[in-house]
Amino acid sequence: MPRNQRRSSGLSDMELSKELVRVLRHGKYDLAMDCNGFVDVIEIIEAFSRSGFAQISCDNIKRIVETDRKGRYELKMDRSQWKVRATQGHTVQVENPDLQLLTDAGKYENIIHGTKMSHWNSIALAGLHRMNRTHIHFCIGLPGDSQVISGMPPRCDVAIYLNVPKAMRG
Numbered sequence: 001m002p003r004n005q006r007r008s009s010g011l012s013d014m015e016l017s018k019e020l021v022r023v024l025r026h027g028k029y030d031l032a033m034d035c036n037g038f039v040d041v042i043e044i045i046e047a048f049s050r051s052g053f054a055q056i057s058c059d060n061i062k063r064i065v066e067t068d069r070k071g072r073y074e075l076k077m078d079r080s081q082w083k084v085r086a087t088q089g090h091t092v093q094v095e096n097p098d099l100q101l102l103t104d105a106g107k108y109e110n111i112i113h114g115t116k117m118s119h120w121n122s123i124a125l126a127g128l129h130r131m132n133r134t135h136i137h138f139c140i141g142l143p144g145d146s147q148v149i150s151g152m153p154p155r156c157d158v159a160i161y162l163n164v165p166k167a168m169r170g
Helices: 013-024 041-050 058-067 117-126 164-169
Strands: 073-078 081-086 110-115 158-163
Touching: 013 041, 013 058, 013 081, 041 058, 041 081, 058 073, 058 081, 110 117, 117 158, 158 164
Parallel strands: none
Antiparallel strands: 073 081, 110 158
């Protein structure tokens, strides 16, 4: 079924994915989020129901997580309860054990930030800024490289290379 086709839940997969982003990255509905950003799937379903969405099920959310090509979400079973989190792009503060603070200038020669050409002029003038997010994401390769899982938009037009040793020297 195409991602934009409506399901019995009343939302297309694309609409449901966007709503999950609002909940998991940006704190919509103020649901309880653990220190790693995980939220109980049942709480999300109940919040959607209170907001007037047609019936959303755990299976709907699991399908979104499993079919998301950008790796935006992570799902886990915790004490017989499904929990889900966004893996990147948060505007709410969460700890993320997958993010690594880079303290060793010798670990990588270059890291790469992917963006769109429409953002390039602003970046070239003012530099990279996290804007309203909590981090600036970098990768160690380009989209399609085996080591790149997420953190770089798959349709980025511009790859900004940061020389780590030079950047850390100031």
